[in-house]
């Protein structure tokens with residue numbers, strides 16, 4: 001099997017034989033090697049295994065001995081292609097009304113001439129994120145690249161094969177609604193957020209999760225983002241290992257399929273997909289992966305356009321309407337009502353989708369308001385996590401005890 005090598009991430013150790021892992025049978029060289037400059041591409045023959053290539057020092061040297069100028073030409077041609085693909089993907093996202101850019105815009109490779117030439121002069125605001133969601137998204141891209149190196153996809157796939165089955169997230173919401181006559185509660189284990197700062201100082205995720213379960217939550221949402229929400233995958237894992245029975249939503253900013261596998265290995269039963277960040281095609285693809293792994297997907301929208309897009313995608317069971325803009329932090333619970341009025345609301349009923357009202361819900365009146373608008377579940381963090389007794393916080397939120405006992 002042959003591999004042509006993209007140039008970013010994998011470190012090359014020259015001193016000893018190294019094992020390279022990658023999905024397309026490709027390996028990259030980052031540092032200079034035996035006098036060859038950075039960014040040289042190598043082509044070499046790999047053994048039969050599909051995802052790992054054992055490359056000896058001698059293989060590398062041999063490969064690099066191949067005429068370097070032709071390699072360089074090919075390398076640049078490939079870089080130009082890769083860059084163009086990125087630009088096309090950006091265009092596609094923009095055509096779907098997606099404002100979030102997935103990465104800081106990169107400059108065209110040297111010597112580029114092609115359809116995006118004119119665009120390049122238009123790039124002044126280039127390298128700082130325009131809002132918090134964009135900032136988080138850019139950071140995720142870097143973070144995920146790093147995490148992938150520590151936990152290669154192939155290993156995750158093996159772990160997933162032996163993982164216990166997932167729990168029925170959607171079923172739990174439906175049941176809770178039947179049982180209480182109120183929207184099923186997804187209670188969020190949330191220490192902090194960029195908009196509200198620290199919500200709970202002495203934060204014990206397992207204790208909070210157990211209190212939520214006792215209080216009658218149907219499902220739990222666990223923030224796993226560390227940098228902006230002070231969450232972590234270790235919280236998800238700890239809650240699952242502590243014997244909590246509620247299905248768990250991994251609350252993460254998903255930009256890469258790898259994250260879905262990772263979430264599954266850490267005990268998630270569902271993941272969040274944010275329509276403001278992902279194109280229709282990406283959502284479709286990620287949904288397929290979720291299905292394959294037995295995970296539910298909560299697809300989150302914030303405006304009419306995103307709702308329209310999501311309604312056009314097959315196989316979505318759970319739609320979240322976020323009352324908070326992740327771009328401006330503004331919260332307005334009438335957003336839920338507005339998005340459920342008219343044609344969109346009709347289609348949602350027709351498809352028997354479950355709508356989750358998300359964010360900014362504090363009182364029984366708020367719950368009644370979004371329920372009247374048509375939601376069958378709610379996602380609540382701040383108002384219950386802040387209480388000294390989150391179990392009682394749930395009763396306060398709904399205006400009555402909704403626990404099983």
Ligand SMILES: O=P(O)(O)OC[C@@H](O)[C@@H](O)c1c[nH]c2ccccc12
Pocket residue numbers: 188190251300322358359360361379380381382383
């Ligand atoms: O704490 P609140 O206002 O009850 O909100 C909970 C939840 O809706 C919010 O945390 C949330 C909704 N969608 C998100 C996406 C990413 C991070 C966080 C969120």
